[in-house]
Amino acid sequence: MKVGVILNRVFRIHHNPLLAYICNQLGSTDTCVLIIPKEKFGDEAQLKASFYHGTLNAFINTLNHYQIQTNVMDYNHLIAFCKNQQLDKVVMASDIMSYHHESYDYPHQKQRFQEAGIKVEALRVQHYFSPRKTFNNQGEPYKVFTSFYKKWRPYVIERHRAHYELSDISKIVEPAYAPTQINDSHSGLTEKEVQQQWQSFLNNDIQNYESNREYLPEVLTSQLSIALAYGLIDILQVFNDLLHGYESNESNYEAFIRELIFREFYYVLMTQYPETAHQSFKEKYRNIEWVNDKQQFDQWKNGKTGYPIVDAAMQELNQTGYMHNRMRMVTSQFLTKDLLIDWTWGETYFKDKLIDYDNASNVHGWQWSASTGTDAVPYFRMFNPIKQSERFDPNALYIKQWLSTLNHVDSHLLHDTQKHMQLLKQQGIQLGVDYPEPMVNHQYSRQRVMSLFKSL
Numbered sequence: 001m002k003v004g005v006i007l008n009r010v011f012r013i014h015h016n017p018l019l020a021y022i023c024n025q026l027g028s029t030d031t032c033v034l035i036i037p038k039e040k041f042g043d044e045a046q047l048k049a050s051f052y053h054g055t056l057n058a059f060i061n062t063l064n065h066y067q068i069q070t071n072v073m074d075y076n077h078l079i080a081f082c083k084n085q086q087l088d089k090v091v092m093a094s095d096i097m098s099y100h101h102e103s104y105d106y107p108h109q110k111q112r113f114q115e116a117g118i119k120v121e122a123l124r125v126q127h128y129f130s131p132r133k134t135f136n137n138q139g140e141p142y143k144v145f146t147s148f149y150k151k152w153r154p155y156v157i158e159r160h161r162a163h164y165e166l167s168d169i170s171k172i173v174e175p176a177y178a179p180t181q182i183n184d185s186h187s188g189l190t191e192k193e194v195q196q197q198w199q200s201f202l203n204n205d206i207q208n209y210e211s212n213r214e215y216l217p218e219v220l221t222s223q224l225s226i227a228l229a230y231g232l233i234d235i236l237q238v239f240n241d242l243l244h245g246y247e248s249n250e251s252n253y254e255a256f257i258r259e260l261i262f263r264e265f266y267y268v269l270m271t272q273y274p275e276t277a278h279q280s281f282k283e284k285y286r287n288i289e290w291v292n293d294k295q296q297f298d299q300w301k302n303g304k305t306g307y308p309i310v311d312a313a314m315q316e317l318n319q320t321g322y323m324h325n326r327m328r329m330v331t332s333q334f335l336t337k338d339l340l341i342d343w344t345w346g347e348t349y350f351k352d353k354l355i356d357y358d359n360a361s362n363v364h365g366w367q368w369s370a371s372t373g374t375d376a377v378p379y380f381r382m383f384n385p386i387k388q389s390e391r392f393d394p395n396a397l398y399i400k401q402w403l404s405t406l407n408h409v410d411s412h413l414l415h416d417t418q419k420h421m422q423l424l425k426q427q428g429i430q431l432g433v434d435y436p437e438p439m440v441n442h443q444y445s446r447q448r449v450m451s452l453f454k455s456l
């Protein structure tokens, strides 16, 4: 028996169920081939591509260090390679949501293997709950987060994690047949760095997580989203660690666990309703007549809306590949509500730019903002970007961090620039010249959205 183990996006050597699978086969399987199909990225996703290549390189080097060789290839060559190797079956993760292209996901790949006559065995690797089990008392999928959380929170318990010796794996894994050349990159993360960051978060910032979560000028949250997107940390470890520390600070730990259950909820939802990747979850909002102004979309993408808080957030995204959660909510509401641009446009842009891109969390985050999703914000509770700015960045520290042209200006002038046009001019910022005028009038946009949604 010869088995192919596909390690796509599960870039960790410890507590990796795919590697544990190999160890469990010792004796019954003759030989194993490790395969990493390499993802492709377009020009618009260069920051993300660089992070991916750097992380993948580091992972391959670590495997090599333990004399474990992998076959790295393009997705296009995957089936031909497996046929050539005369594999009896392949084993792969069925629960990865962070691929750059939908066609890399489990349902698409499974179909390709089946058409080629190769058996597929699926393992749960990146998520805690199983979409096949998480139904409500009526046997239906959950549509509301609170009921999902109430029902499944008690099932977050200390769980056994996969253990194995890497030396055993090297005994059964065949040498590489395909070249393992990856694009050079100085970006990316290693499993070791992720462990250090996570332990440091547990020792420090989690103690104030509830308030830190809304603090803008600095990232005081865990940034675990990046590690989870590349399989650099085991979700069972994350929950086990949280349960260990829980009693030291229940409310902050619970707030954090709740967010991780949000990730689970969106994963389960996306698996049960895959069509929501492209269409509104709520049927009545499937035919919204979006304005979809291409020029306005470009202004939003480039951080030229004339609303400093929105522009700062878009700069953060474009320059770092990350955006604070509050700002993801503010910028997505601005695009869908203030500009009436289809949420799928914004979702695609975030996919290209976010290093921590996760299809389920991104799609449902966007649908929440657009009021088209499950549990979504009601359309009449539209964010006012000026109020959000005053409330979450009162001293304009975040704005100034990302918009250096506004650095010298009095902070209180930077929330409502239209109102303070004259004072801004006195401080060297002429709207329309040194910094854009607000591209839309929020009050007008609000009326437009209200009447549109009411009419549906």
Ligand SMILES: Cc1cc2nc3c(=O)[nH]c(=O)nc-3n(C[C@H](O)[C@H](O)[C@H](O)COP(=O)(O)OP(=O)(O)OC[C@H]3O[C@@H](n4cnc5c(N)ncnc54)[C@H](O)[C@@H]3O)c2cc1C
Pocket (backbone or CB within 6 Å): 213, 221, 222, 223, 224, 225, 226, 228, 259, 260, 262, 263, 266, 323, 324, 325, 326, 328, 329, 332, 350, 354, 356, 357, 358, 359, 361, 362, 363, 365, 366, 369
């Ligand atoms: C429009 C929009 C798009 C988003 N796109 C993504 C995305 O592509 N990838 C992604 O991982 N998250 C996404 N989120 C959720 C959230 O913004 C990020 O998970 C969070 O900002 C990541 O930073 P962190 O790891 O420091 O979070 P922390 O606050 O430290 O949270 C810990 C973990 O909980 C989970 N989590 C936290 N908030 C949410 C949430 N609102 N929804 C689902 N899971 C959550 C994440 O796994 C996160 O790593 C999106 C939210 C919105 C509103």
